[in-house]
Amino acid sequence: MQFSNNTQTVSKTHSSVVKIAIILVLGAIAPMLDTTMTNVAINTIMKELHSSVNMVQWVTTSYILALGIAVPVAGWLVDHFSGKKIYLTALLVFLIGSIVSEISTDINMLIVGRIIQGAGAGVIISIITTLVVRATGPQGLGSIMAIVGLPAVLAPILGPTFGGFIIKSLNWHWIFYVNIPVVLASLGLLYFMMPEFKPLGGKKTFDWISLLLLGGMFTSLILGITKLSTTGKFTNFNVFGPVLLGIALLIGYVVYAKLFPQKALVSLKLFRFPSFTASSILLLMSGLTVNGAMFILPLYLQNIRGLSVVMSGVYLIAQGVGLLIARSQIGKLTDRIGARWVVLVSILIAVIGTLPFAFFNAKTATWIILLTLFVRGIAQGGMTIPIMSDAYSGVPAELVSEATTASRMLQNIGGAFGTALLATWIQTQLNGQMITPERLNSAYQGAFGVTVIVTILAVIPAWFLSHHKHE
Numbered sequence: 001m002q003f004s005n006n007t008q009t010v011s012k013t014h015s016s017v018v019k020i021a022i023i024l025v026l027g028a029i030a031p032m033l034d035t036t037m038t039n040v041a042i043n044t045i046m047k048e049l050h051s052s053v054n055m056v057q058w059v060t061t062s063y064i065l066a067l068g069i070a071v072p073v074a075g076w077l078v079d080h081f082s083g084k085k086i087y088l089t090a091l092l093v094f095l096i097g098s099i100v101s102e103i104s105t106d107i108n109m110l111i112v113g114r115i116i117q118g119a120g121a122g123v124i125i126s127i128i129t130t131l132v133v134r135a136t137g138p139q140g141l142g143s144i145m146a147i148v149g150l151p152a153v154l155a156p157i158l159g160p161t162f163g164g165f166i167i168k169s170l171n172w173h174w175i176f177y178v179n180i181p182v183v184l185a186s187l188g189l190l191y192f193m194m195p196e197f198k199p200l201g202g203k204k205t206f207d208w209i210s211l212l213l214l215g216g217m218f219t220s221l222i223l224g225i226t227k228l229s230t231t232g233k234f235t236n237f238n239v240f241g242p243v244l245l246g247i248a249l250l251i252g253y254v255v256y257a258k259l260f261p262q263k264a265l266v267s268l269k270l271f272r273f274p275s276f277t278a279s280s281i282l283l284l285m286s287g288l289t290v291n292g293a294m295f296i297l298p299l300y301l302q303n304i305r306g307l308s309v310v311m312s313g314v315y316l317i318a319q320g321v322g323l324l325i326a327r328s329q330i331g332k333l334t335d336r337i338g339a340r341w342v343v344l345v346s347i348l349i350a351v352i353g354t355l356p357f358a359f360f361n362a363k364t365a366t367w368i369i370l371l372t373l374f375v376r377g378i379a380q381g382g383m384t385i386p387i388m389s390d391a392y393s394g395v396p397a398e399l400v401s402e403a404t405t406a407s408r409m410l411q412n413i414g415g416a417f418g419t420a421l422l423a424t425w426i427q428t429q430l431n432g433q434m435i436t437p438e439r440l441n442s443a444y445q446g447a448f449g450v451t452v453i454v455t456i457l458a459v460i461p462a463w464f465l466s467h468h469k470h471e
Contacts, residue, residue, distance in 0.1 A: 017135050019193070020131075020132070020135045020193075020194065020195070021132050021135070023186070023189045023190060023193060023194060024087070024128050024131060024132060024194075025128070025151060026182070026185070026186045026189065027087065027091055027124060027128075027183070027186040027187075027190060028124055028125060028128050028151050029151050029182060030094065030098070030178075030179040030182045030183055030186075031094055031117070031120070031121035031124050031125060032121075032125070032151040032152060032155045033151070033155050033158070033159045033162070034063070034117065034121070034175075034176075034179065035060070035063065035064070035155070035159070036155050036156055036158075036159025036160050036163065036294075036316075037159045037160070037162060037163030037166070037175050038059060038060060038063070038114075038163070038175060039060065039160070039163075039294055039295055039297075039298050040159075040160045040163040040164050040167070040298045040309055040312060040313050040316075041163055041167055041172045041175050041309070042056055042057075042059065042060065042295070042298060042299060043298060043299050043302045043303065043309070044167055044171075044172045044309060045059060045107075045110070045172050048172065049104075049106060049107045049110070051107045052427055053299070053423050053426050053427045053430075054226055054423050054424055054426075054427035055107055056107065056423075057226070057295065057419050057420060057423030057424075058107075058111045058114075058226070059107070059110055059111060059114055060114075060291075060295050060419050061222060061226075061416045061419045061420050061423075062111050062114045062115045062118065063114040063115070063117055063118040063121070064118065064291065064412050064413075064415045064416040064419065065115075065118065065218060065219065065222065065412070065413065065416040066114075066115045066116075066117075066118025066119045066121075066122060067118040067119075067121050067122035067125070067412050068122065068218070068408075068409045068410075068411070068412030068413045068415075068416065069119075069122065069211065069214075069215045069218070069409070070118065070119050070120075070121075070122025070123050070126070071122055071126050071405060071408045071409045071412065072210075072211060072265045072266075072405045072409060073122075073123065073206070073211065074086075074090075074122060074123040074126035074127050075126065075401065075404075075405050076206040077123065077127070078127050078130055078131075078199070079199060080199050081199050082196045082197060082198060082199060083127065083130070083131045083134070083196070083197025083198075083199075084190065084194045084195065084196050084197050085196075086123065086127060087123075087124065087127065087128075087131065087190060087194070088187060088190055088191065089123075090120045090121075090123035090124045090127075091120065091124065091183055091186055091187055091190070092120070092187070093116060093117075093119055093120030093123075094116075094117055094120030094121055094124065094179070094183060095120075095179070095180065095183045095184070095187075096116055096120075097113050097114065097115070097116030097117030097118070097119070097120060098113070098117060098176045098177075098179040098180060098183065099113075099176075099180065100112060100113030100116060101113030101114060101117060101176040102173050102174075102176035102177045102180070103173075104173075113176070122412070126408065131197055134197060135195070135197075156316070156319065156320035156323050156324075156377075157317055157320030157321065157324065158320075159313075160298070160312070160313035160314075160316040160317070160320075161310070161313040161314055161316075161317060162313070163175055163309075163313055164308070164309045164310035164311070164312060164313030164314070165310055165313075166178065167309045167310075168308065168309055168310050205263075207263045207264060207265055209256060209263070210253065210256070210257075210263065210264050210265035210266070211265065213249050213252050213253040213256060214249075214253060214265065214266070214409075216245075216246075216249045217246045217249035217250050217253065218246070218413050218416070218417075219246075220242040220243070220245040220246035220249060221242070221243060221246035221247075221417070222416055222417060222420045223242040224239050224240065224241070224242035224243035224246065225243075225417070225420050225421055225424050226420050226423070226424055227239045227242065228424055228428065254268065265402070265405060266402055266405065266406045266409075267399060267402050269399060270395065270399055270402060270403055270406060273393070273394045273395055274394075274464045275339075275390045275391065275392075275393035275394055275395075275464070275465055275466050276391050276392075276393070276394075276395055276403060276406075277461075277464070278390075278461040278462065278463075278464035278465050279387050279388070279390050279391035279407060279465065280391070280406065280407070280410050281461040282343070282383075282387045282458055282461050282462060282465075283387060283388075283391075283407060283410040283411045283414050284410055284413065284414035284417065285414065285454055285455075285457065285458045285461070286383050286384065286387065286411075286414060286458065287411070287412075287413070287414025287415040287416070287417050287418035287419075288414070288417065288418030288421060288422065288450075288451060288454045289350055289354070289379075289380075289383070289418070289451060289454065289455050289458070290380050290383070290384065290415065290418070291414070291415030291416075291418045291419055292415075292417075292418030292419050292421060292422040292451060293354065293376070293418075293422070293448070293451055295418075295419045295422060295423065296422050296423070296426065296444065296447055296448075297316065297319075297373075298312050298313075298316070299426075299444070300357070300444045301315055301316075303440060303444075304360075304361070304362055304437075304440065304441050304444055305362060305369075306362065315369065315370065315373060316373065318370045318371075318373040318374040318377065319373040319374065319376050319377035319380070320377060321374060321377060322373070322374040322375060322376065322377020322378040322379075322380070322381070323377040323378070323380050323381045324377075324381075325377075325378060325381070326377065326378045326379075326380070326381025326382050326385075327381045327385065330342065330381055330382050330385045330386065331385060331389075334385065334386045334389060334390075337467075338465070338466050338467040339386040339387065339389065339390035339393070339465040339466050339467070340462060340463065340464075340465040340466060340467035341467060342382060342386045343382070343383055343386050343387060343458075343462045343465055344459065344462050344463070345382065346378075346379050346381075346382030346383045346386075347379075347383065347455055347456070347458050347459055347462060349375060349378055349379040349382060350376065350379035350380070350382075350383065350455045351452055351455055351456060352375055352379075353372055353373070353374075353375035353376035353377075353378070353379050354376060354448055354451050354452050354455060355448075355452050356368070356372050357372065357444075357445070357448035358445045358446075358448040358449040358452060359445065360445075361441055362437070362441070384411075386465070387465070388407055388411070390465045390466055391403055391406075391407040392404075393465075393466040394466075421450070422447045422450065422451065425443075425446060425447045425450055426443045426444065426446075426447050429442065429443035429446060430443055
């Protein structure tokens with residue numbers, strides 16, 4: 001298989017392109033399913049490893065944070081190294097992380113494994129679209145991208161249920177063990193059947209200073225938030241110390257990006273465009289609405305509703321179906337009326353689909369919960385897709401690559417923030433208290449209330465999204 005010198009695409013028949021897409025998707029299945037399966041297992045992990053809500057949230061937060069930080073690295077790697085070798089290496093990293101997670105005997109070892117997993121997953125998820133586009137070229141991309149999008153569509157539906165069955169039939173370690181044969185099969189197919197995907201030949205050296213400043217900032221801020229649950233006071237150095245460090249690193253990055261604009265990973269010029277700025281803020285805020293809620297929903301269903309791990313996964317299918325329906329229509333609607341109105345309506349739907357959880361209790365009818373989860377799923381699809389697409393509105397061609405890096409990174413970092421914030425809220429409400437069913441229910445109700453408040457506040461940046469018809 002030969003590369004065209006001009007297009008850098010691979011010359012081949014449609015059937016061989018489909019084969020490449022399927023092989024790439026097979027490699028991405030495990031990373032994409034991992035988040036939803038692990039969320040269902042969180043309650044079991046917390047009990048068996050004798051951990052707190054605030055500590056066990058790092059099992060999810062560390063994965064998402066590592067994934068987000070890996071995004072800018074992936075973009076640079078594709079420019080400088082063979083796409084095949086990058087994908088193989090990323091899968092190997094994910095495999096190592098899965099093995100470490102699978103053999104973990106304490107929460108700290110599990111978190112280390114999840115960080116390794118997230119680093120590999122971030123590269124895989126970031127470059128899969130790039131490799132498929134290069135293999136396909138401009139013709140017939142729509143049908144191929146439908147194949148590539150399958151894991152993202154199916155993961156919210158199949159992941160929780162599959163994870164629940166694994167935990168019930170075996171144990172939580174198997175959530176990570178099942179990755180091993182899937183990844184090994186993917187490695188074999190990639191090695192023998194994948195074209196090389198020669199490097200694109202980018203000349204820009206990777207800016208590690210930017211990565212350290214941004215990664216350090218996000219990690220410090222999240223660490224400060226989580227420490228609040230153990231101290232109960234923001235004035236405690238363990239809380240405000242990491243927060244101040246995070247703010248200092250943010251200021252440091254702004255100064256650095258102004259002094260060395262050609263090196264910085266995320267150009268400050270992007271924030272001159274209202275749609276990009278609004279999308280960036282919304283991506284951070286929606287992390288709490290989407291990822292934060294996805295973390296606490298299985299805990300709520302198992303601890304408050306008394307559901308088994310399998311049934312909690314089955315309940316979450318309703319949310320996945322709502323997301324699937326929204327994804328099928330929301331792109332066309334955004335093109336027709338603009339992102340602003342789609343997101344504003346989706347925010348309203350998100351409030352309708354989240355507020356009831358602030359009042360639900362153990363006796364709430366099952367059908368009401370399922371309907372509410374379905375509505376939440378519709379809102380999730382209605383918020384994520386338009387926000388991501390509008391990040392490019394008005395952005396000049398030379399900044400599109402940086403806009404892509406920034407938006408993907410912010411989406412994942414927002415998810416890490418959201419998970420940490422809600423876990424901290426729940427733990428803070430329970431600290432020093434005798435844990436009764438009523439107090440536990442109140443803590444979860446409060447967490448959903450926080451989610452609703454942040455969702456309502458998202459109306460402000462949403463107003464600055466584009467509101468014109470996309471041509």
